[in-house]
Amino acid sequence: MSSLSRLLKSKKCVSNYGQQIRVFSAQASPNGNDVEMDDEEFRVLNLRASNQKQLARREFKKPEVMPPRSLKMATDQDWTAVWPGPRSFHPASVPLPIRQGFTVKGAAPPSKYANAELMKIPNFLHLTPPAIKQQCEAIKKFCTPWPKGLETEEKWKRLFPVDVVSTDYCQALPTIRNPDARRVTITLKLSELKFDDHAKDKFLRLVGDRYDSETDILTIVADRCPLRKQNYDYAMYLLTACYHESFITEPWEESKSEADMENYKYERNKSKLSVEQILNWGNADSSDKREASTGYIESLENLVNGGENEYSLNKYKEEVIKMIGLRQ
Amino acid sequence: MHLARRLPAISRNCNVRLIKTTSAVTQSAAEEQIVIPKRIQRSPTAILEALSATVGRDPTAPHYKFHDDPYLIPTSNVSKRTFAMAQEAGRKAAKWIKEEHRNLFMHQEAQPPIEAFAPKMVFNEESEVTLETLEQLIKQSLIQDAVFVYNLMKTKGVEITAEAKQSMLELLSFYNHEEPMPEEFYEERWFKENTQGQQRQTKTWKDGDLAEQVFNEIEPKTPQAYAAIIRGMAKYYQADRAYALFQEALEKQLQLDTATYNSIINNVNFLKETPDQKWELCKDLLQQMKQQQLKPDLGTLNGLLECISSFGNYKMGRTCALQVLSEFKKLGVELSLGSYYYVLIIFCRERGPVSHVIVDILNEIQGKEFKIQHPKDTYFFATAMDVCRNHLHDRSLAKKVDKLLHVGNNYDLIGDTYKESIYYRHYFALLSQTSTIEEFLETYDKLVPNVYIPEPGIMEEVLKMIELNGAYELMPRFWSDMVIFDHINRESLLLRTLKIMLNNKPDVTVKSQQQLPEQFAKVALDIYNKVVESEGRVKKLSFTGQMIGDILTILVRGGNWEKAVEVFNNIDKNQHRIPGTPSDACLMEFVEAAIVNKSPSQALQCLQYAVENHMDGLSLAERINKGFTLNEVHIAKMKSLVGDSFLKE
Numbered sequence: 001m002s003s004l005s006r007l008l009k010s011k012k013c014v015s016n017y018g019q020q021i022r023v024f025s026a027q028a029s030p031n032g033n034d035v036e037m038d039d040e041e042f043r044v045l046n047l048r049a050s051n052q053k054q055l056a057r058r059e060f061k062k063p064e065v066m067p068p069r070s071l072k073m074a075t076d077q078d079w080t081a082v083w084p085g086p087r088s089f090h091p092a093s094v095p096l097p098i099r100q101g102f103t104v105k106g107a108a109p110p111s112k113y114a115n116a117e118l119m120k121i122p123n124f125l126h127l128t129p130p131a132i133k134q135q136c137e138a139i140k141k142f143c144t145p146w147p148k149g150l151e152t153e154e155k156w157k158r159l160f161p162v163d164v165v166s167t168d169y170c171q172a173l174p175t176i177r178n179p180d181a182r183r184v185t186i187t188l189k190l191s192e193l194k195f196d197d198h199a200k201d202k203f204l205r206l207v208g209d210r211y212d213s214e215t216d217i218l219t220i221v222a223d224r225c226p227l228r229k230q231n232y233d234y235a236m237y238l239l240t241a242c243y244h245e246s247f248i249t250e251p252w253e254e255s256k257s258e259a260d261m262e263n264y265k266y267e268r269n270k271s272k273l274s275v276e277q278i279l280n281w282g283n284a285d286s287s288d289k290r291e292a293s294t295g296y297i298e299s300l301e302n303l304v305n306g307g308e309n310e311y312s313l314n315k316y317k318e319e320v321i322k323m324i325g326l327r328q
Numbered sequence: 329m330h331l332a333r334r335l336p337a338i339s340r341n342c343n344v345r346l347i348k349t350t351s352a353v354t355q356s357a358a359e360e361q362i363v364i365p366k367r368i369q370r371s372p373t374a375i376l377e378a379l380s381a382t383v384g385r386d387p388t389a390p391h392y393k394f395h396d397d398p399y400l401i402p403t404s405n406v407s408k409r410t411f412a413m414a415q416e417a418g419r420k421a422a423k424w425i426k427e428e429h430r431n432l433f434m435h436q437e438a439q440p441p442i443e444a445f446a447p448k449m450v451f452n453e454e455s456e457v458t459l460e461t462l463e464q465l466i467k468q469s470l471i472q473d474a475v476f477v478y479n480l481m482k483t484k485g486v487e488i489t490a491e492a493k494q495s496m497l498e499l500l501s502f503y504n505h506e507e508p509m510p511e512e513f514y515e516e517r518w519f520k521e522n523t524q525g526q527q528r529q530t531k532t533w534k535d536g537d538l539a540e541q542v543f544n545e546i547e548p549k550t551p552q553a554y555a556a557i558i559r560g561m562a563k564y565y566q567a568d569r570a571y572a573l574f575q576e577a578l579e580k581q582l583q584l585d586t587a588t589y590n591s592i593i594n595n596v597n598f599l600k601e602t603p604d605q606k607w608e609l610c611k612d613l614l615q616q617m618k619q620q621q622l623k624p625d626l627g628t629l630n631g632l633l634e635c636i637s638s639f640g641n642y643k644m645g646r647t648c649a650l651q652v653l654s655e656f657k658k659l660g661v662e663l664s665l666g667s668y669y670y671v672l673i674i675f676c677r678e679r680g681p682v683s684h685v686i687v688d689i690l691n692e693i694q695g696k697e698f699k700i701q702h703p704k705d706t707y708f709f710a711t712a713m714d715v716c717r718n719h720l721h722d723r724s725l726a727k728k729v730d731k732l733l734h735v736g737n738n739y740d741l742i743g744d745t746y747k748e749s750i751y752y753r754h755y756f757a758l759l760s761q762t763s764t765i766e767e768f769l770e771t772y773d774k775l776v777p778n779v780y781i782p783e784p785g786i787m788e789e790v791l792k793m794i795e796l797n798g799a800y801e802l803m804p805r806f807w808s809d810m811v812i813f814d815h816i817n818r819e820s821l822l823l824r825t826l827k828i829m830l831n832n833k834p835d836v837t838v839k840s841q842q843q844l845p846e847q848f849a850k851v852a853l854d855i856y857n858k859v860v861e862s863e864g865r866v867k868k869l870s871f872t873g874q875m876i877g878d879i880l881t882i883l884v885r886g887g888n889w890e891k892a893v894e895v896f897n898n899i900d901k902n903q904h905r906i907p908g909t910p911s912d913a914c915l916m917e918f919v920e921a922a923i924v925n926k927s928p929s930q931a932l933q934c935l936q937y938a939v940e941n942h943m944d945g946l947s948l949a950e951r952i953n954k955g956f957t958l959n960e961v962h963i964a965k966m967k968s969l970v971g972d973s974f975l976k977e
Binding site (some may be wrong): 077090137 | 341362363364365366367368370374378379381382383385386388389396397398399401403437438439440773811812963
């Protein structure tokens with residue numbers, strides 16, 4: 001402080017402005033000089049001088065940065081041109097005062113600038129309704145009209161009962177091929193095919209667990225060939241072959257005995273004879289033969305095929321009593 | 329980037345797209361015939377192209393090659409170039425690493441294999457070379473390797489078939505033994521200064537090199553061999569020898585093709601001196617073509633027009649060009665933009681009469697989309713705009729040219745960055761001279777700075793327009809543009825900016841202009857700081873008395889007294905370094921401001937400065953005397969400076 005005032009005094013002598021002190025020139029003179037200028041005091045050896053005397057670093061000048069371009073955007077601009085595809089959020093390109101995240105309780109969420117929260121979340125700025133509309137318009141020319149006569153689902157399900165499903169993959173790998181793309185699945189409601197009893201039985205045996213009895217849907221998956229086309233052809237071949245095969249009766253099928261049957265059937269069983277024998281007891285007239293009632297047949301088949309339980313047993317009992325004509 | 333990050337996740341999820349096709353298993357009981365329309369055929373990229381066509385241009389966004397971030401958007405022509413070339417340098421570094429550490433890149437995991445990712449084959453004396461190798465190299469246009477392998481095959485005595493020799497000759501002739509710039513360096517090609525066309529073409533054909541050897545080895549000489557070597561020589565302007573070979577081929581009664589004739593026509597300028605001789609030769613060549621029953625094409629037309637454009641005689645050029653054009657119109661040759669370019673340079677000459685041929689051209693090609701067909705096609709737009717500006721000075725024509733440029737993919741034909749900037753330079757200069765300021769600003773907002781950054785010369789035109797229209801309220805904005813475009817080291821621009829701000833004193837009573845004096849002061853201070861900072865740099869700016877006086881006045885008007893004092897001190901201190909002095913009016917305004925700010929010492933300092941520099945001190949002294957109640961010391965000082973005449977009223 002004292003050195004400064006000394007300096008000012010000496011300056012005052014030089015200038016002839018009287019009271020006025022020229023502040024600027026005083027500031028401009030380098031501070032190191034005052035030691036030499038003052039002869040009256042001893043010079044001080046400053047041991048730390050070497051530390052303090054740092055080279056004046058050249059100031060790094062930041063280049064001029066443009067203001068965020070969102071400020072320049074017109075209010076009626078075409079947003080789809082600004083944000084045409086999926087992209088991480090960028091505050092300078094989005095002219096919306098968005099906020100996200102929190103700092104302290106009760107404070108407003110941080111603004112969009114330098115906001116990592118906004119960059120982390122996926123945004124859908126490229127999928128605005130006008131953008132979707134534009135894109136749909138653009139690819140409309142590749143679409144064919146929906147065929148006439150197939151307006152309802154019921155109609156097209158009936159006319160085109162076979163569904164073929166395959167999958168295309170888009171992936172970030174050096175190879176553009178995905179082995180799973182070869183897989184072809186065809187599904188079909190079995191009620192769409194026409195069978196007789198034998199054929200249906202044989203067909204179901206042929207397809208095995210590819211048939212889901214609950215939904216009545218047959219599913220054939222083909223993936224044994226390297227190409228999708230080949231797999232598709234193979235699946236269609238399987239379907240055709242199984243269908244036609246099921247109508248052929250092989251000679252050995254005749255030798256199927258009652259024990260090989262998968263279902264109890266009243267018609268072909270010995271119990272039919274027994275029941276009819278009991279019903280026609282003492283009736284020699286062959287023209288007036290009594291047969292079992294349909295209710296009885298149903299309850300019997302239900303009992304054997306569905307297993308014994310209270311309901312089926314009771315039902316059977318009722319039917320037997322009814323048929324024989326006993327009084328309860 | 330974003331997309332690439334998402335993709336691995338997608339491949340893990342696997343179910344990306346489910347295509348459900350319903351196949352036809354028709355029931356016989358269909359009550360009516362169901363007609364399923366045929367699939368509309370499309371190319372693999374058709375959908376992408378259709379989607380990309382929906383994306384318009386965003387005037388606020390930079391070109392997509394730059395990062396969309398304020399810190400990384402280039403704002404001057406230099407930084408545009410630097411940023412793009414930095415990316416290119418990265419590409420080059422990657423390429424270099426690939427070749428340098430070739431053993432690390434021998435694996436090929438991509439399916440189908442990507443050839444560009446594999447290192448190039450290296451050949452030495454021991455390499456096993458076959459004809460297939462050579463054919464492969466020729467197919468890939470690897471000139472040096474092809475030459476090496478060719479020579480190696482010769483020394484090893486491997487037989488080279490006639491077809492291989494012919495394709496080798498074609499390769500060497502086309503590229504003149506020089507490796508072409510790799511395809512992937514598109515930025516370099518875009519920014520490379522294209523000297524071809526600006527300078528006089530010179531002979532660059534390598535005489536006596538392998539191409540000629542291969543040509544000599546081919547026995548018997550086929551027309552194709554002649555065609556290849558003649559076209560090669562003609563392309564690199566070895567005109568005399570090309571013509572000699574051409575004559576030789578004719579003597580041998582060989583059937584040459586149209587392209588070879590075209591290449592000779594392109595070289596007529598080198599073969600003959602005067603326009604008459606040139607024209608005679610052209611006619612001869614055309615006659616020969618007729619005899620050989622060759623149909624001339626676009627190349628012939630452009631070659632003829634190029635030859636005609638070199639005629640010094642305006643009238644002759646004009647008539648010849650018209651003859652050629654009508655002749656080719658009869659033949660049904662479609663003109664390319666290159667042809668129109670030649671027509672423009674034939675008709676619109678600097679010292680020739682004014683020609684309105686461009687009007688007809690534009691009427692003819694309005695709304696038409698062009699594809700590149702001739703090397704000179706890229707010259708059309710810059711030249712057309714030049715004609716609009718310098719020859720006809722017609723704004724509506726310029727607008728038409730600009731409209732044509734944006735039809736379809738016509739923008740691809742703008743050429744390179746050099747031609748693009750010439751185009752916009754002419755466009756902006758013309759607009760700034762002929763249109764109203766609102767119209768000009770509309771275009772300016774659309775194109776600056778992402779498409780075009782005005783050069784200092786154009787900026788000066790813009791400032792002139794502002795000056796003329798008195799639209800000084802735009803100055804702060806244009807100043808910030810100039811700062812961003814890095815124009816502030818141009819003294820003429822600084823002076824003009826100051827002049828506009830000085831001569832147009834904002835009217836503070838109008839509400840929209842209340843901010844202006846302050847903003848002007850900021851600009852002036854900016855200029856002051858820039859000049860002070862530039863000291864010690866290579867490109868040094870220096871004050872003139874006029875300039876620093878203007879800064880001082882604007883600061884005073886803007887009410888920034890503190891800085892004004894600082895500037896005045898600078899003037900006072902560096903009296904001997906600053907050539908010239910501020911104007912009297914400037915000093916007077918400073919004194920007025922000193923009175924307002926009640927600092928008599930500054931006023932006296934100003935008076936002293938005026939007196940020392942032989943300016944009108946008396947009026948200043950009178951003003952000071954009137955404005956302040958001065959003490960004895962001050963009055964004594966003033967008396968010593970200007971005498972005591974100021975005390976008399």
